[in-house]
Amino acid sequence: MSLGISVNPSLCTGCHLCELVCSTYHFNKSSVELSRVIVYKDKASARFTPTLCVSCPGMPCARACPTGAIIENKQTGMPEVLVERCSSCGECVKACPYMAIRFTPSVYAYPLICDLCGGDPQCVKVCWPGALTKATTLSEKFRGAAEARSIIAGMISKYVR
Amino acid sequence: MVYSVNGRILHIDLTNNKVWVEKYGNDLLELFVGSRGIQAKLYWDLVKPEARALSSDNVLFVGSGTFTGTPLPSSGRTTVTFKSPATNMYFKASVGGDFGLKLKLNGYDIVAVHGASEKPVYVYIENDYVDVLPAEKYWGLDVRTTHVELVRKHGLGVDTLLIGPAGENLVKYASINCSVYNVAARGGGGAVLGYKKLKGIVVGNGSRSIILHDPKRFYEKSLKALFNIMKDDALIATAKFGTASATMGLDRTSTLPCYNFRKSFWENAYRNAGEYYVEAGYLVGRAGCAQCIVSCHRHTKTEKYGGVDTVGPEYETSNALGGNIGNSDTDALIKLNDLANIYGLDTISLGGVIAWVMESYERGYLKNLKDELGVEPLWGNVDAAIKLVEYITYRRGTGNLLAEGLAIACKEVGPETCKWAIQSRGLEHSRVETRIARAYALAFALNPRGPDHLHTETFAEFGFTEDARKLVKRLTGSEENAGVGKDAGRPEIVAWHEDIYAVTDSVGLCAFIDTAGFAIDELMLSELFESATGIESTPEKIMRSGERIVTLERMIQVREGRSRKDDTLPWRLLNEEITTRDGKTYTLTETTLNSMLDRYFEIRGWDVMRGLPTPNKLRELKLEFAVEEALRRLQAPVT
Amino acid sequence: MPVIRVYVLSDRLAKLLQCNNASITIESGTYTINDLINSISTQIPGIKVVLDKMKDTVFVAVNGQVKYNFDEKIKVVDDVKISLFEVGAGG
Numbered sequence: 001m002s003l004g005i006s007v008n009p010s011l012c013t014g015c016h017l018c019e020l021v022c023s024t025y026h027f028n029k030s031s032v033e034l035s036r037v038i039v040y041k042d043k044a045s046a047r048f049t050p051t052l053c054v055s056c057p058g059m060p061c062a063r064a065c066p067t068g069a070i071i072e073n074k075q076t077g078m079p080e081v082l083v084e085r086c087s088s089c090g091e092c093v094k095a096c097p098y099m100a101i102r103f104t105p106s107v108y109a110y111p112l113i114c115d116l117c118g119g120d121p122q123c124v125k126v127c128w129p130g131a132l133t134k135a136t137t138l139s140e141k142f143r144g145a146a147e148a149r150s151i152i153a154g155m156i157s158k159y160v161r
Numbered sequence: 162m163v164y165s166v167n168g169r170i171l172h173i174d175l176t177n178n179k180v181w182v183e184k185y186g187n188d189l190l191e192l193f194v195g196s197r198g199i200q201a202k203l204y205w206d207l208v209k210p211e212a213r214a215l216s217s218d219n220v221l222f223v224g225s226g227t228f229t230g231t232p233l234p235s236s237g238r239t240t241v242t243f244k245s246p247a248t249n250m251y252f253k254a255s256v257g258g259d260f261g262l263k264l265k266l267n268g269y270d271i272v273a274v275h276g277a278s279e280k281p282v283y284v285y286i287e288n289d290y291v292d293v294l295p296a297e298k299y300w301g302l303d304v305r306t307t308h309v310e311l312v313r314k315h316g317l318g319v320d321t322l323l324i325g326p327a328g329e330n331l332v333k334y335a336s337i338n339c340s341v342y343n344v345a346a347r348g349g350g351g352a353v354l355g356y357k358k359l360k361g362i363v364v365g366n367g368s369r370s371i372i373l374h375d376p377k378r379f380y381e382k383s384l385k386a387l388f389n390i391m392k393d394d395a396l397i398a399t400a401k402f403g404t405a406s407a408t409m410g411l412d413r414t415s416t417l418p419c420y421n422f423r424k425s426f427w428e429n430a431y432r433n434a435g436e437y438y439v440e441a442g443y444l445v446g447r448a449g450c451a452q453c454i455v456s457c458h459r460h461t462k463t464e465k466y467g468g469v470d471t472v473g474p475e476y477e478t479s480n481a482l483g484g485n486i487g488n489s490d491t492d493a494l495i496k497l498n499d500l501a502n503i504y505g506l507d508t509i510s511l512g513g514v515i516a517w518v519m520e521s522y523e524r525g526y527l528k529n530l531k532d533e534l535g536v537e538p539l540w541g542n543v544d545a546a547i548k549l550v551e552y553i554t555y556r557r558g559t560g561n562l563l564a565e566g567l568a569i570a571c572k573e574v575g576p577e578t579c580k581w582a583i584q585s586r587g588l589e590h591s592r593v594e595t596r597i598a599r600a601y602a603l604a605f606a607l608n609p610r611g612p613d614h615l616h617t618e619t620f621a622e623f624g625f626t627e628d629a630r631k632l633v634k635r636l637t638g639s640e641e642n643a644g645v646g647k648d649a650g651r652p653e654i655v656a657w658h659e660d661i662y663a664v665t666d667s668v669g670l671c672a673f674i675d676t677a678g679f680a681i682d683e684l685m686l687s688e689l690f691e692s693a694t695g696i697e698s699t700p701e702k703i704m705r706s707g708e709r710i711v712t713l714e715r716m717i718q719v720r721e722g723r724s725r726k727d728d729t730l731p732w733r734l735l736n737e738e739i740t741t742r743d744g745k746t747y748t749l750t751e752t753t754l755n756s757m758l759d760r761y762f763e764i765r766g767w768d769v770m771r772g773l774p775t776p777n778k779l780r781e782l783k784l785e786f787a788v789e790e791a792l793r794r795l796q797a798p799v800t
Numbered sequence: 801m802p803v804i805r806v807y808v809l810s811d812r813l814a815k816l817l818q819c820n821n822a823s824i825t826i827e828s829g830t831y832t833i834n835d836l837i838n839s840i841s842t843q844i845p846g847i848k849v850v851l852d853k854m855k856d857t858v859f860v861a862v863n864g865q866v867k868y869n870f871d872e873k874i875k876v877v878d879d880v881k882i883s884l885f886e887v888g889a890g891g
Contacts, residue, residue, distance in 0.1 A: 010446065017232070043259075044308050625887050
């Protein structure tokens with residue numbers, strides 16, 4: 001089983017291409033809001049980072065789900081949303097420690113969580129700057145996710161008063 | 162049913178406080194490809210030739226390309242079209258950032274801003290919700306501060322298009338900034354919005370998706386383009402070192418204009434170069450336009466000059482505010498770049514003006530500046546340069562005249578000074594020595610914007626890479642024609658670049674991808690266009706639409722009063738010689754320029770004496786609506 | 801004793817020279833750029849061939865200034881920073 005995807009925020013140039021290929025690959029439609037990888041940008045200070053699911057041990061998103069709509073995908077090890085059980089309550093989004101679940105009900109009724117494209121992640125393929133890569137170790141992956149989280153938290157405190 | 166675009170234009174009338182949506186279909190897309198082409202057609206329809214640029218009759222258009230929002234890399238480029246207060250003619254500006262992408266994902270391919278507001282306002286767009294809101298509390302604030310305030314108000318996901326104090330003060334080279342640091346710099350678009358009292362436009366996240374006609378085929382081609390980009394030598398260098406990596410190539414070939422085009426090479430050139438920002442530790446990160454993995458923008462920092470943390474400088478800036486003004490202080494260059502960013506100024510015109518001031522002062526003019534600035538505007542004096550930027554932005558003292566641009570300023574100070582005002586038709590000349598780079602010279606003379614590179618840039622002329630030399634061979638018959646300092650084949654080189662640039666701009670692709678690097682060619686462009694839109698396309702057909710757009714732009718300007726006599730270059734470049742590092746001298750005479758123009762008009766099938774598209778050519782290109790104007794001009798005496 | 805610190809900035813050039821950076825200690829004194837290149841070739845053997853074959857597209861920057869004339873003399877007292885890179889693109 002793959003180790004997943006590592007984020008290296010300092011290499012992100014904020015281009016959004018990962019989001020556009022992710023949505024196209026999964027939905028055959030191209031849009032930022034349909035992407036399982038989320039790019040956060042503070043344009044005024046040229047600070048950018050992607051964030052996406054790192055498959056936390058214990059799956060807090062699954063545990064937070066009141067309807068049991070999130071299970072572990074046996075092939076990829078990633079959380080998988082069973083839309084037939086999902087009530088669109090958004091609890092999983094709150095539970096995610098890395099702000100890595102996209103949920104824009106006006107665009108798509110269900111939470112979007114990275115599924116590694118079933119094993120051949122497209123975002124990694126297109127990220128020339130190297131902000132998204134196939135993880136070589138778990139600690140590298142979680143370190144990157146934590147760095148992304150702290151950058152995002154900084155943006156939120158700067159802009160959301 | 163349209164694919165790859167929304168098929169929707171949002172019209173906003175600031176005079177009457179009205180908003181409406183116009184739909185368009187495949188017929189417009191097939192003829193005019195996308196943003197730049199469609200905006201040119203809209204301009205023809207909506208902006209009267211007698212409309213004044215700084216009036217409520219001017220209409221400003223902004224919108225991204227046909228491939229924007231799709232998985233194709235590097236296709237987030239956005240076009241801004243308006244009548245320029247600097248040239249008093251049709252002007253197309255180009256900008257990156259996310260604004261165009263976000264606008265499209267909110268359901269609008271193009272926004273058209275009509276009229277003018279009495280009080281400062283800004284527009285907020287979120288899908289079908291469009292509102293005109295008061296902007297009093299942002300008026301006077303710089304671009305960066307305004308962006309932060311608007312994001313605080315409207316949420317983290319929004320993006321902005323803004324003007325700074327320079328635009329508010331109607332500086333003739335005030336810019337329009339997208340996503341803070343991406344700049345539709347030239348032509349005074351900022352002043353157009355300043356006159357309209359439009360501080361900016363805010364777009365929300367947007368709920369739309371882009372639907373492609375053949376998503377599978379398009380996706381496959383996009384990945385192919387991606388791999389081509391990652392293997393292209395020019396793009397690899399541009400990614401790592403930014404656009405200012407062009408500096409040393411130009412210095413070596415003596416095409417790097419320094420000291421107001423008195424020199425074409427410089428021992429300190431490296432201090433302005435992209436590699437130096439990396440070597441000396443100024444570069445702390447990179448940024449990119451929407452969808453672009455080349456990410457050539459520079460995130461730079463310095464502790465000096467009060468501490469600067471900014472995006473830039475790009476090549477043009479690094480020379481305009483570097484060697485052009487005798488500035489080898491990289492910290493100062495970064496500071497000047499940041500000031501231009503936040504005040505909202507075009508760095509090319511700004512550098513041209515400051516260099517003219519320095520040369521004029523050296524020659525005994527503008528002596529009042531010593532007391533006014535408190536420091537002498539000598540070559541390389543960055544304190545003077547910084548002060549001049551402030552004075553121009555706020556129209557303080559002599560800054561009020563300098564804010565008008567070189568064409569007006571030099572006449573006021575003394576007609577003699579116009580000899581070293583490096584401008585023609587109201588626009589300051591871009592940063593390449595056109596007495597030696599002659600494809601550039603011809604392109605600049607013909608460019609609807611003025612003597613400028615970001616419309617038709619013939620970078621292949623330098624022949625720095627094998628791809629570039631191959632292209633020159635393909636267009637002119639011989640690889641021997643690659644390299645600067647030559648005349649042969651220039652009209653052929655220019656015509657091809659004009660056509661492909663028009664297509665490239667209109668689909669939203671960055672021109673570096675197919676004219677500086679060569680990762681996408683005409684065949685791939687036509688395949689991408691067809692699989693995206695469902696409209697049948699071939700390389701021939703798509704280049705024809707490029708020709709159509711170029712020809713329409715020419716007719717727009719003919720209708721505004723342009724004629725062959727305007728296909729010219731600044732006085733210094735046609736009357737003074739330039740010497741290379743090896744001691745060779747070049748003179749670009751009007752005779753040489755005219756013979757290149759003659760050949761170019763022949764290739765185009767236009768009336769050679771007038772530089773005018775003929776009625777037959779217009780019909781051939783399906784521009785029947787412009788035939789009447791062409792007939793009128795043919796009947797008039799040749800000017 | 802002063803050290804020549806060489807940085808190969810362009811990736812493709814680094815591959816060709818099989819080297820990203822190098823340090824060569826030399827005596828203080830006056831040297832031509834050619835002399836310095838000769839010293840560098842003790843650690844980057846391919847440098848002379850590359851500089852000759854790619855003379856139109858490779859640049860040598862010495863202490864923040866690009867040098868075209870390799871007969872130019874410079875006085876070496878402190879460390880010397882030399883950067884090597886290939887021509888780029890822009891606009």
